[in-house]
Amino acid sequence: MRMLKNNLGYPRVGANRELKKASEQYWSGKIGTKELFAVARSLREKNWKLQQDAGIDLIPCNDFSFYDQVLDTSLMLGVIPARYNDILIKNENNKEIDLYFAMARGYQKDGLDITAMEMTKWFDTNYHYIVPEFTQNQEFRVFSEKVFEEFNLAKHVTGTIPKPVLIGPVSYLLLGKEKEEGFEKIDLIKKIVPVYIDILKRLKKEGAVWVQLDEPFLAMDLTQKEKEAFVYAYKEIKKECPEIKTLLTTYFEGLHQNTSFAVSLPVCALHIDLVRAPKQLDNVLTLIPDTLSLSLGVVDGRNIWKNDYIRSLAHIKKAMAVIGKDRLMIAPSCSLLHTPFDLDLETDIHSEIKNWMAFAKQKLNEVKELNEIIEGNNDLLLENLKDISSRSLSKLIHKQEIKRRAMAITDQDAQRHSVFAERQKIQQQNFGLPLFPTTTIGSFPQTDDIRQLRARLKKKEITLEQYDLEIEQATISAIRWQEEIGIDVLVHGEFERNDMVEYFGEQLNGFLFTKNGWVQSYGSRCVKPPVIYGDVSRPKDMTVRWSSFAQANTKKLMKGMLTGPVTILQWSFVRDDQPRSETTYQIALAIRDEVVALEKAGIKVIQIDEPAIREGLPLLKEDRAEYLDWAVRAFRISASGVKDETQIHTHMCYSEFNDIIQHIAQMDADVITIETSRSQMELLEAFADFKYPAEIGPGVYDIHSPRIPTVDEMVSLLEKAAVLLPAENIWVNPDCGLKTRKWPETQAALQNMVTAAQVAREKI
Ligand code: GLN
Numbered sequence: 156m157r158m159l160k161n162n163l164g165y166p167r168v169g170a171n172r173e174l175k176k177a178s179e180q181y182w183s184g185k186i187g188t189k190e191l192f193a194v195a196r197s198l199r200e201k202n203w204k205l206q207q208d209a210g211i212d213l214i215p216c217n218d219f220s221f222y223d224q225v226l227d228t229s230l231m232l233g234v235i236p237a238r239y240n241d242i243l244i245k246n247e248n249n250k251e252i253d254l255y256f257a258m259a260r261g262y263q264k265d266g267l268d269i270t271a272m273e274m275t276k277w278f279d280t281n282y283h284y285i286v287p288e289f290t291q292n293q294e295f296r297v298f299s300e301k302v303f304e305e306f307n308l309a310k311h312v313t314g315t316i317p318k319p320v321l322i323g324p325v326s327y328l329l330l331g332k333e334k335e336e337g338f339e340k341i342d343l344i345k346k347i348v349p350v351y352i353d354i355l356k357r358l359k360k361e362g363a364v365w366v367q368l369d370e371p372f373l374a375m376d377l378t379q380k381e382k383e384a385f386v387y388a389y390k391e392i393k394k395e396c397p398e399i400k401t402l403l404t405t406y407f408e409g410l411h412q413n414t415s416f417a418v419s420l421p422v423c424a425l426h427i428d429l430v431r432a433p434k435q436l437d438n439v440l441t442l443i444p445d446t447l448s449l450s451l452g453v454v455d456g457r458n459i460w461k462n463d464y465i466r467s468l469a470h471i472k473k474a475m476a477v478i479g480k481d482r483l484m485i486a487p488s489c490s491l492l493h494t495p496f497d498l499d500l501e502t503d504i505h506s507e508i509k510n511w512m513a514f515a516k517q518k519l520n521e522v523k524e525l526n527e528i529i530e531g532n533n534d535l536l537l538e539n540l541k542d543i544s545s546r547s548l549s550k551l552i553h554k555q556e557i558k559r560r561a562m563a564i565t566d567q568d569a570q571r572h573s574v575f576a577e578r579q580k581i582q583q584q585n586f587g588l589p590l591f592p593t594t595t596i597g598s599f600p601q602t603d604d605i606r607q608l609r610a611r612l613k614k615k616e617i618t619l620e621q622y623d624l625e626i627e628q629a630t631i632s633a634i635r636w637q638e639e640i641g642i643d644v645l646v647h648g649e650f651e652r653n654d655m656v657e658y659f660g661e662q663l664n665g666f667l668f669t670k671n672g673w674v675q676s677y678g679s680r681c682v683k684p685p686v687i688y689g690d691v692s693r694p695k696d697m698t699v700r701w702s703s704f705a706q707a708n709t710k711k712l713m714k715g716m717l718t719g720p721v722t723i724l725q726w727s728f729v730r731d732d733q734p735r736s737e738t739t740y741q742i743a744l745a746i747r748d749e750v751v752a753l754e755k756a757g758i759k760v761i762q763i764d765e766p767a768i769r770e771g772l773p774l775l776k777e778d779r780a781e782y783l784d785w786a787v788r789a790f791r792i793s794a795s796g797v798k799d800e801t802q803i804h805t806h807m808c809y810s811e812f813n814d815i816i817q818h819i820a821q822m823d824a825d826v827i828t829i830e831t832s833r834s835q836m837e838l839l840e841a842f843a844d845f846k847y848p849a850e851i852g853p854g855v856y857d858i859h860s861p862r863i864p865t866v867d868e869m870v871s872l873l874e875k876a877a878v879l880l881p882a883e884n885i886w887v888n889p890d891c892g893l894k895t896r897k898w899p900e901t902q903a904a905l906q907n908m909v910t911a912a913q914v915a916r917e918k919i
């Protein structure tokens with residue numbers, strides 16, 4: 156017997172972001188369902204064939220999604236909040252896809268005005284999913300046929316039997332949110348499992364053999380009740396669908412104290428992530444029963460580095476010695492959704508560095524090669540060894556003076572001169588801002604014009620002078636327009652930036668960029684994370700030119716705009732050859748130098764965005780304190796080089812703050828702006844309970860949706876905020892930056908926002 160080569164999921168947006176382009180065209184009415192579905196179909200076909208060519212035995216299907224796999228699951232199970240009922244009735248063609256997109260993006264058409272569902276981060280990744288909404292009397296039923304359609308399509312395309320991928324029932328429930336009091340979502344397990352059983356039975360009937368059930372929560376901290384739900388679900392599934400081969404997948408963490416529990420569940424195979432949690436293997440091998448197969452996640456599905464075959468083979472051989480080849484599978488650690496598509500498309504990466512890297516397509520090949528080495532091909536091993544060792548010695552990576560500066564950081568470097576209360580007095584006196592000051596988070600719409608400008612500069616169709624001139628004009632008109640509607644603290648609009656991390660990475664040493672390394676962030680939105688391959692330093696000023704240009708064009712306060720060290724780390728592909736904290740401190744020093752340079756150039760308000768602090772939080776509670784320690788310290792290092800007069804803002808989005816509120820306070824920013832509108836200010840309660848000491852701008856409208864908020868709804872959100880917090884500490888701003896929006900809706904929304912602040916000043 157041989158080992159099965161398993162793959163958990165594949166990037167679905169396409170090597171050239173075909174799905175993004177098609178969906179956006181569909182949303183703007185430029186194409187219809189026929190064209191959209193054709194693009195989606197061809198992407199799936201290509202992916203399946205690619206995996207087949209790479210020799211993958213268990214090829215996933217239903218890992219494709221038009222927007223998000225959790226939203227797909229909600230539709231599959233008929234978990235559709237009541238507010239969307241009217242869409243299927245009013246929508247002339249009665250299309251499921253429009254209901255689906257409405258749930259993701261909100262709906263303002265046919266006389267309906269329905270808000271989108273909440274979105275939050277997928278574990279510790281930068282992928283966002285649509286949060287299922289549960290009610291006390293939640294019913295489940297098979298609603299969408301997508302999983303069956305995709306299974307049949309994959310079967311047809313590959314001529315083999317693909318492996319449908321489902322989010323398992325327990326994890327699906329735990330990913331959701333109770334929308335009413337009086338019940339716990341996990342209690343819905345008895346209602347949801349029968350529907351899963353119906354689905355599995357039908358898949359079986361249509362020819363499925365293996366079915367992958369993603370249960371990442373099995374590798375998280377679990378309550379007794381949650382464990383019972385797992386036992387109940389998988390016993391029932393085993394009982395009702397005995398012929399289905401169930402593959403239970405865990406990833407992003409190790410099984411730790413859940414190991415004996417996890418291996419005792421009545422499933423056919425268990426997948427474990429040996430990249431994130433290599434140590435779990437020993438324990439799993441000790442406890443594994445004879446009936447259970449094991450899928451070894453040895454190829455990193457979260458990063459872009461070439462696999463170290465020696466390390467992977469050590470795991471594989473250890474497992475082989477205990478349970479034998481025929482109960483083993485080799486696989487990437489998690490779905491390859493989180494890696495870019497194809498390294499072969501990158502023609503500009505330094506060849507030495509490119510040799511250290513692998514994207515999704517190459518990772519499939521690594522799975523194949525590992526199997527070939529096990530079968531005796533030693534050349535592959537030697538070749539790999541050569542690349543891996545060249546990386547550990549390369550002068551491209553290791554710079555002694557940077558390592559020394561990071562080593563020499565003191566507590567003083569992480570401390571502002573005076574405490575917040577002192578700084579606030581000084582700043583209030585100097586700035587003279589009104590109650591409920593208004594501001595925005597930084598970016599204004601990145602219109603096609605602006606994007607094209609950048610593309611033309613890249614292609615050298617225009618000169619840098621021409622480019623700068625156009626950006627200056629865009630900046631000035633944004634300034635004029637902010638002045639006209641009466642915003643208090645202005646931003647320059649970030650027109651010169653492609654992306655909040657890429658922009659900085661391009662100017663720092665130790666980073667490299669890909670041409671096509673797109674990774675899905677949410678819906679049609681993709682990001683192209685930089686690759687941090689070496690020690691990081693800042694050769695020259697990065698933002699001073701644009702911030703001082705903007706400040707010179709207005710008498711109002713102009714906010715400087717930087718991305719914080721933790722976010723730069725978190726949204727990049729990072730080195731796996733040193734601790735994350737070391738890389739972060741190097742970045743923090745670079746940002747600190749930039750903050751000081753901005754102050755020197757006359758910028759009085761400086762925002763250091765840290766939207767990713769929360770997502771960097773380790774998934775297991777026991778690991779969190781250590782992370783928060785260095786993450787907060789890194790922020791403070793970046794912010795503490797300035798005088799008390801300089802107001803430091805920070806910004807965070809999609810975060811729940813309850814469990815980290817004291818650490819957010821320890822960041823010691825003068826102002827924090829946060830995303831709160833989709834949760835109706837609920838997220839503010841943590842700040843209120845903690846008596847958060849500094850100023851806060853709770854977002855008053857959702858920027859993920861094109862919907863224009865009314866003055867009244869924003870006033871009522873401010874009223875809510877003012878019940879929770881001292882009014883004099885409240886700022887008024889949107890949830891996040893506006894770069895993904897269009898101008899007309901942005902102008903209308905911000906106009907309403909300023910009016911809402913004026914009303915609030917009178918009323919509250
Ligand atoms: N300043 C950034 C912007 O406005 C912040 C973006 C973010 O938090 N994701 O675009």
Ligand code: ZN
Binds near residue numbers: 766807
């Ligand atoms: Zn944000």
